[in-house]
Amino acid sequence: MVKKNRMNRAAAAMGVAALMSVAVPAATAHAAAVTPRIDLKVLVVDDGGTSVGAITEELRSTGVPYTRVDLGSASRPKIDAAFLSDTVSGRPRAKYQGVVLPNENPFGAGSAEMAALTAYETAYGIRQVDAYTWAHPEVGLEYTDNGGYTGTLDGTRAAVTDAGRTGPFGYLGGQVPFEDNSPLIPESYGFIAKPMAGYTSYVDAPVGSGRGSLVGEYAHDGRSELVVTFGYNQYQQQFRLLARGIVEWLTQGVHLGQERNYFAVHVDDVFAPDARWDKSLDCTPGDYACAGGEGKESTIRMTAADAQYLAQWQTSKDFKLDLLFNAGAGEEWKSENGGTDALTAQLLADKAKYRWMNHTYTHLFLGCTQDVSVNPWTCTKDTQGQTLWMSRADISAQIRDNYNWAVSKGLTTDRTELVTGEHSGLKTLPQQPQDNPNLAGALADNGVKWAGSDNSREPDQRAVGAALTVPRYPMNVYYNTGTNAEMADEYNWIYTSRADGGSGICEDNPATSTCLPAPLDVNTGFLDYVVPAEARTALRHVLANDPKPHYVHQTNLAEDRTLYPVLNQVLDTYRSLYAPSAPIVNQSMKATGVELQRRAAWDKALAAGQVTAYRIGKDVTIKAPSGVVAPVTAPNGTKKQLLLGTADFGTPYAGTRSAWTAPELLQSAVTLRLL
Numbered sequence: 001m002v003k004k005n006r007m008n009r010a011a012a013a014m015g016v017a018a019l020m021s022v023a024v025p026a027a028t029a030h031a032a033a034v035t036p037r038i039d040l041k042v043l044v045v046d047d048g049g050t051s052v053g054a055i056t057e058e059l060r061s062t063g064v065p066y067t068r069v070d071l072g073s074a075s076r077p078k079i080d081a082a083f084l085s086d087t088v089s090g091r092p093r094a095k096y097q098g099v100v101l102p103n104e105n106p107f108g109a110g111s112a113e114m115a116a117l118t119a120y121e122t123a124y125g126i127r128q129v130d131a132y133t134w135a136h137p138e139v140g141l142e143y144t145d146n147g148g149y150t151g152t153l154d155g156t157r158a159a160v161t162d163a164g165r166t167g168p169f170g171y172l173g174g175q176v177p178f179e180d181n182s183p184l185i186p187e188s189y190g191f192i193a194k195p196m197a198g199y200t201s202y203v204d205a206p207v208g209s210g211r212g213s214l215v216g217e218y219a220h221d222g223r224s225e226l227v228v229t230f231g232y233n234q235y236q237q238q239f240r241l242l243a244r245g246i247v248e249w250l251t252q253g254v255h256l257g258q259e260r261n262y263f264a265v266h267v268d269d270v271f272a273p274d275a276r277w278d279k280s281l282d283c284t285p286g287d288y289a290c291a292g293g294e295g296k297e298s299t300i301r302m303t304a305a306d307a308q309y310l311a312q313w314q315t316s317k318d319f320k321l322d323l324l325f326n327a328g329a330g331e332e333w334k335s336e337n338g339g340t341d342a343l344t345a346q347l348l349a350d351k352a353k354y355r356w357m358n359h360t361y362t363h364l365f366l367g368c369t370q371d372v373s374v375n376p377w378t379c380t381k382d383t384q385g386q387t388l389w390m391s392r393a394d395i396s397a398q399i400r401d402n403y404n405w406a407v408s409k410g411l412t413t414d415r416t417e418l419v420t421g422e423h424s425g426l427k428t429l430p431q432q433p434q435d436n437p438n439l440a441g442a443l444a445d446n447g448v449k450w451a452g453s454d455n456s457r458e459p460d461q462r463a464v465g466a467a468l469t470v471p472r473y474p475m476n477v478y479y480n481t482g483t484n485a486e487m488a489d490e491y492n493w494i495y496t497s498r499a500d501g502g503s504g505i506c507e508d509n510p511a512t513s514t515c516l517p518a519p520l521d522v523n524t525g526f527l528d529y530v531v532p533a534e535a536r537t538a539l540r541h542v543l544a545n546d547p548k549p550h551y552v553h554q555t556n557l558a559e560d561r562t563l564y565p566v567l568n569q570v571l572d573t574y575r576s577l578y579a580p581s582a583p584i585v586n587q588s589m590k591a592t593g594v595e596l597q598r599r600a601a602w603d604k605a606l607a608a609g610q611v612t613a614y615r616i617g618k619d620v621t622i623k624a625p626s627g628v629v630a631p632v633t634a635p636n637g638t639k640k641q642l643l644l645g646t647a648d649f650g651t652p653y654a655g656t657r658s659a660w661t662a663p664e665l666l667q668s669a670v671t672l673r674l675l
Helices: 003-012 050-062 112-124 162-166 237-251 304-317 327-336 342-349 392-408 439-445 484-495 525-542 563-577 589-607
Strands: 037-039 042-046 066-070 085-088 091-094 098-101 127-130 149-152 157-160 175-177 189-192 199-207 210-220 223-228 265-270 322-325 355-358 413-418 450-454 467-474 550-553 612-616 619-623 630-634 639-641 646-648 651-653 656-661 670-673
Touching: 042 050, 050 066, 050 098, 050 237, 085 112, 091 112, 098 112, 098 237, 112 127, 112 223, 127 237, 162 199, 175 237, 175 563, 189 199, 189 210, 223 237, 237 525, 265 563, 304 342, 304 563, 327 342, 327 392, 355 392, 392 413, 392 439, 413 589, 439 467, 450 589, 467 589, 484 525, 525 563, 589 630, 619 630, 630 670
Parallel strands: 037 091, 042 066, 042 098, 098 127, 127 223, 265 322, 265 550, 322 355, 355 413, 413 450, 450 467, 467 550
Antiparallel strands: 037 612, 085 091, 149 189, 157 175, 157 199, 199 210, 210 223, 612 619, 619 670, 630 656, 639 646, 639 670, 651 656
């Protein structure tokens, strides 16, 4: 092999093991008279690398069934003709609708397994994704020393080509920026190369005076491969942007599972004042744990002007916030401040502009009776050693009185939704390892079916009596700060070492927290550091098919209005990256609860092998256990078979149609007809 080929292989080894190509044998022909059955499942051949892992996570999180073959396992099945296909009721069956490989041939030169895959893909028209490979002619690309590039891709401004926009990546706005979060750490590596005959570039990037490919389709010998020439993991933005298109290309637009980009923001404590961080004490006066805070209490509460700004901002951004209210706390504030409340009057005047949610009447702690004479607090016990709990009647009153106030003011509130103050009543480790045993009954008394929980404590949905939790992401915009400087000061306390004047929490918990190399400038640190970091985190959730809402507090809409820079960056960045066909889905907590419930049932049915789905020509059949609805994605023009006639299938999103769907009355399966 000439020197330049050795150089390219050495470069590839920096990101992935050197790859060997194999000759592709001729495919075995089918009997032409019978249309084969293609099962809606993906085969994943896994080498343990992050690129295959990222695609696998995309399949799992969106509900696409797959079979994983671990290349490192001595007991793994052999991939041969019998593993890939068989005959069902006299009809040839392809067991997999797509194949994900670590690269174009992870088995080695002359491999019988690669030959079997090649024959299978050719015979049934099955597509293959090469999760990460280097640029060379065997994948339809020139070597990078012929006008290409090999190296770090941090900060690269890649873009979707015309072919990508009319093909699998049409849901994107055009740009595919590669992350560059730290100048000290290389974050991505890959190859930008010129296409050869048979190769169609879908995503390219500048190289020299021209452009070269990073993602493209190589059609050859009756097969199609999606060739990706950069490494990635499941969290990186560049992969998240392309993940949907990779699956759509692989499955030819027909598959189980569906994906949306979700973002909802809950504003807790509306109408209530919140305590303020003290920069000299490094704690919050009014909190039992703030030594020396007595007499230094200060509160933060929105004004009428803040409410007016909120309404204007929502209109300008075409984005609605959920206002979680404590009416009783507002009434208390009003009585203590001359009997008038311009904030409440303004919010009620604009009540139709928001989604409203019950946050209990006065934000009481609904769990055990807290003993705050010690730090950390503990649950109070009676003389027999039994924990003292808030009663069912008192919990119910907090829920009922807040809801009744909303009704009296004409607020539209779904009584099935509730977020308790501090998520109290639910278990709070380590002090309260179980739910208040009176909570479930109080929820039932008030018709509550969806109870907000803290995702940082409980990331999984679970039952609380007849209700289900809806985990919420806490945003790192603190409840006890009203100004940018207060935010930066508290951030420094939490995220700097003791030597730098911080709490040292980050030193004590290195597995979950990273210390800042130096304290932030309190005048500029919030906007320069905290806002970009928090916006990246929130956007990562948005791009991960994650419907869980985020939550902040009314303080973040007051004074310096610290929330808006974060939301602006999330929304503006998203809308610059996606086409109008893929808008952000901003849904209610109830809708998110239903989504999580359906996903759990679907995942359970898949794990139990209780789902059968296949395509024969233009007909798609899906069977699942009774009561389990199936997530399905199909091309525009797809029809669903009804008992009499047909109807348009699903709803449009990102250039396809998708829905949770179940058989119609008197039907045992979902039947779709492709255009």
